[in-house]
Amino acid sequence: MSTPDSLPADHVRLPVIRLREGAAEGGRAEDAVAEETPVALEYNGISHATMLATPADLEDFALGFSLSEGIIDRPGDVRGIDVAPQCGGVVVQVEISSACEMRLKARRRAMAGRTGCGLCGVETLPEVLRPVAPVPEAPPIPVSAVLRAMRDLRASQRLHALTGATHAAAWAAPDGRLALLREDVGRHNALDKLVGALARQGRAAADGMVLVSSRASFEMVQKTAAAGAGVLAAVSAPTALAVRLAGTAGIALLGFARGDSATLYTHPERLVA
Known part of the structure; x- marks a missing residue:
């Protein structure tokens, strides 16, 4: 596998004029902008x-x-x-x-x-609604660990902190410790990068949980199922189709995972208080 040194950077710095209350504030400044x-x-x-x-x-x-x-x-x-x-x-x-x-x-x-x-x-x-195999069984994960990992997710988004324009997908161990994180302007891309990183490092997704800084769409559940993870937590809401797929695939799907609260839609047996 080869990667050239001439790839674009993941962000650039551009001149901007900051506006406050309808007027320019302090002349020209500089801002970090995510590359696409x-x-x-x-x-x-x-x-x-x-x-x-x-x-x-x-x-x-x-x-x-x-x-x-x-x-x-x-x-x-x-x-x-x-x-x-x-x-x-x-x-x-x-x-x-x-x-x-x-x-x-x-x-x-x-x-x-x-x-x-x-x-x-x-x-x-x-082709779009292709079937997915049920994810393997695994010991239940503490709810507190899921919420801890979600809190750490935002703090670990380097590119988002710079630009405010990227999503993240992360994998955490059952104790809530973040082990892998990937960012991208596209939420699907971020999750694909995470799935690839897990595979390249020889980690089993089933041994932990997947976290995303976005809504939980059907495709996000589909990709999580393909990776074999039994828990998917999202910052925002799921769709009904995503909930149905999580139910058939054996995935515990959590939405609105923010701070100390979340909403669990499927497979509560995969979590423990």
Whole structure:
């Protein structure tokens, strides 16, 4: 896996004029602004997707996206990852096993010629709502540990503290100790980076909990299930579809996890007072 030194920084400093009560305050100043870069993913030389992302931890992003989207089954299916700045963006070239490449090509052929965009076409629904395997059983995690980890999440968001523009996804041990954190302008990207970081470090997501600084959408639950974590805590609200998926996947889903309170929607047996 190779990463060039010429990647854009995750933020830049730009001149600004601060306004207070409708008037300029103290002349020109400087502000930290999060970088947003087109990142294209290629699998065995075939272009697959382009996202706008923060240009940091892109190897984690590529591996996590590949796992959470079902492109590969295990980290060993990736033979190599190369990151190459091109045309004002970044191309991440992922080499995958021939079996995974054949499956990806079959998926692309099935999608060819469809009309509509996003979820507008009914034919895309099986792909979006693909089934997920139930996450493995694990000892219950203290509620106090979840809330402690959520409190530490915000304090550990370096890029958000600088720019105010990024989301974070983190993994914490059962005692609430934060062990991994990744940030991105996109909440899905941040979670993919976390999933990839866990896989690259050989950590089992099931041995702890996943935390996100956003709402808990269906996709966030889907990615958490793909990683195998049994607890997902979000700062904001879940959607009804996310709650239903968490229920079938065996995930304890918490929303509005702020300070000393949270709302638990599914699988209370995964938590203990």
